[in-house]
Amino acid sequence: MTQAVERVVIIGAGQAGGEAALRLRAGGFEGAVTVIGEEPLPPYQRPPLSKKYLSGEWDQDRLLLRDREAYAQEKLVLRLGAAATAIDRAAKTVRTDDGQDIAYDALILATGSRARALPVPGADLPGVFRLRTAADVDAIRAWIRPRARLAVIGAGYIGLEAAAVARGLGLEVAVIEAAPRPLSRVTSPEVSAFFLERHTAEGVTFALSAQAAFIAGDHHVESVGLKDGSEVAADLVLVGVGVLPEMGLAQAAGLKTEDGILTDADTRTSDPAIFAIGDCARRPISFYGGRLCRLESVHNAIEGAKLAAAAILKASPPALEAPWFWSDQYDLKLQIAGLFQGYDRLVLRGEPGPQGFAAFYFAGDKLIAVDAVNRPAEFLGAKQLIQRGQTVAFERLQDMSVPMKEIVAQARPLS
C-alpha cells in the first residue's frame, strides 16, 4: 500500500474487530472505519459466556467491550446484524448481505471461529447446545433447572467451565470426552489430573475415552448414546468439541489459508491491503522461533488488533506479549503463559492442591510455558521470562521459600 489509507473496513465485530476499530482511532486515524458484524450485539467479550454470564451473575451489558454510544462518539460505523458475503480484491470492495458494496483501502478480517459441529444423529434435537455466542447462552439458560441433567460433550476449557457453573446452579453434570483425560489438547497429564480430581470431588461424573455415537430423544434430548453401547441420560447437552476458523470469505477471495488465514508478523495476508486477526488468523509468534500459530484467546485478539492498526497507520508495532490465557473453574483461576507444545520437562512449584501450584514447561533449558493455578505471581513471572528470552534453573522453581519475584530477578539469558 503506497497510497494513504482513508477507508478501513473490518469484517467481524467481535473482540478483535472491535479492538482494531478503537485502536485505529486511538492511533490518530481520521478516515472512515466501518465494522460489519453478523451478531446483533456490539463487540463483546466471550470469556464470561462460560463463566459469569452463564451463571447469571453478569447481564448482557457487562459483556460489552465499550458502551454502545462509545463507537458513535469515536465516529466508528458499526453495521450490526449484517454479514459480509464476498470480497472483491480487484475493486477493493466488500459486499454485504443486503447487496451493498463498501469500498476499502485497507480491509481487516476478524471473522473469528465457529463451534465445531458434532457429526452424530440427533445433534439437532431441542436441548442440544453449543457455547459460542451470547445468544447461545441465553438459549441454554432457558433450559436450566435445578437438578436437570447436563451432559457436556468435550472436556476442553469451555466444557469444564460450563460444568463448574452448572454444578453451582444445582445441575447434575456428566462430561463425555473422547481422549483418556480432560484438557488433553491444552495441558499436561499432571494438570489434567488435578482438574479431573477437583471436578470429580464437586460431583461431576466423567466418561473418558468415550465417544458420543448419537443423541436420542422424542421431542427433545433424553440421552447421549456412547460408542461402547452405554447411555448417559440428559435433559440438556452442551457440545464443546473445539472451533474452526471462519475463513470462507478469505478462501473465496483467493487468500492463502492453512488452518487459518495466513499472515506475516504484522498480520498482513497474502494480499497487502488485507489483514487478518484474532481466531481466524495464523501468524508467526516470535517467542517460538516464528512458529505459525492460530491462537484462540483474548490476548491474541487484542494483540492482532494492535498490530493491524499499527501496520495500517505505519506506526511502530506494539511490544509483543507471550501468548496468555486463563480459565475460571470453581474457586480455581488457571492462568497460562506461553505455548506448552513440545515440552520435554515439567517442573512443579508447589503440590497440586487447592492452595495453588504452578507447572512450568521446558524444552531443553528453555522455559516455554506455565500453567499456574491460583498463583498469579508464577504466571506473570514466567510470562516476563518468556518475553525476555530468559530462563531459570529447575531447582530454583521448586524451592517455594524463594519468592517468584526474586527468581525472576535472578534469571539468566538463554544460552
Add this chain to the structure above:
Amino acid sequence: MPKITYIEHNGKEHTIEAAVGQTVMEGAVKHAIPGIDADCGGACACATCHVYVDPAWADKTGKPGGMEQSMLDFANDVEPTSRLSCQIKVTAELDGLVVRMPPSQH
C-alpha cells in the same frame, strides 16, 4: 450514581457516573477513557487495569486482596496506593473517588 474522576498520566481528567455494582475499571473502559487496558475484562488475570487511588480515598477503597497483590508485585511503577481497578467495586461511599493512571499498562 457515584461520580468517579480518572486522571490520565498526561493530566487529562475525565469524570463519569458509574453504576453501583460495576467496577472502577468498567467505569473507565465502557466510557472509552484511555489509560486502562483491562485486557482480561475484569477477571483479575492480566494486571493491565492498574491505577493509583488518590491517597485521600485509599482507606475507603481498601487494600488489595492476596491474588491482586501478587499481580501488582509484577506491575510497573507501583506506588503505595496502587490497585487493580477491576477489583474495586463501585459503591455509594465511593462517590467522588479520584484515581490516577500509571505511565503504561504493559
